[in-house]
Amino acid sequence: MQLTTSAAEVVSSAIKMAGHFFFSAFGQTPPLLPLVQDPRSATPLISKVYDIVKGDTTKPDETKHPKMPSTPPLITGEMSNADTEKAAHYWTQFNVQMNYYNMQLADFNCKLSAWTDGNSQAMGIFNRALDIGIWDQVKDMTAAATWTWLGDHYAKSSITELLEHFRYIKDYWFA
Numbered sequence: 001m002q003l004t005t006s007a008a009e010v011v012s013s014a015i016k017m018a019g020h021f022f023f024s025a026f027g028q029t030p031p032l033l034p035l036v037q038d039p040r041s042a043t044p045l046i047s048k049v050y051d052i053v054k055g056d057t058t059k060p061d062e063t064k065h066p067k068m069p070s071t072p073p074l075i076t077g078e079m080s081n082a083d084t085e086k087a088a089h090y091w092t093q094f095n096v097q098m099n100y101y102n103m104q105l106a107d108f109n110c111k112l113s114a115w116t117d118g119n120s121q122a123m124g125i126f127n128r129a130l131d132i133g134i135w136d137q138v139k140d141m142t143a144a145a146t147w148t149w150l151g152d153h154y155a156k157s158s159i160t161e162l163l164e165h166f167r168y169i170k171d172y173w174f175a
Contacts, residue, residue, distance in 0.1 A: 048121060049125065052119050052143050055144040059115050059119070069101060074087075119143050
């Protein structure tokens with residue numbers, strides 16, 4: 001008999017058994033949902049959102065939006081041959097510049113779209129995770145600004161942590 005159990009299944013079943021033991025030890029019924037879900041399902045979402053929340057991926061700067069080249073003069077039948085050749089040369093340069101502009105514009109729009117998509121997903125996660133009162137305060141921010149704001153307002157040491165540190169210092173230095 002050959003066992004074909006993956007390491008993830010072993011860990012998942014061990015955690016489920018530990019969870020059932022924990023709940024039964026305290027006289028509670030175990031949860032109906034599994035304690036461990038497939039980690040592959042959340043990986044693309046987390047990897048896309050992580051850099052945006054962390055602030056590594058930022059919104060493309062609007063001042064770096066590519067500028068469209070200026071249009072050369074139109075070639076008309078009233079132009080002399082020298083002017084027509086000069087205008088044709090300008091139009092050739094214009095076509096080359098337009099191709100380059102279109103490539104830059106596509107790249108800029110791709111970066112902006114990727115950032116907007118990731119920021120929207122991150123803000124959606126915050127929307128589901130935060131209380132409505134907190135969400136109303138951060139819903140107009142970007143994901144990175146929201147994360148910083150949450151850290152500034154809620155990542156503070158509690159009084160019990162401070163007392164524990166004081167007790168450690170007192171016992172260590174005055175013992």
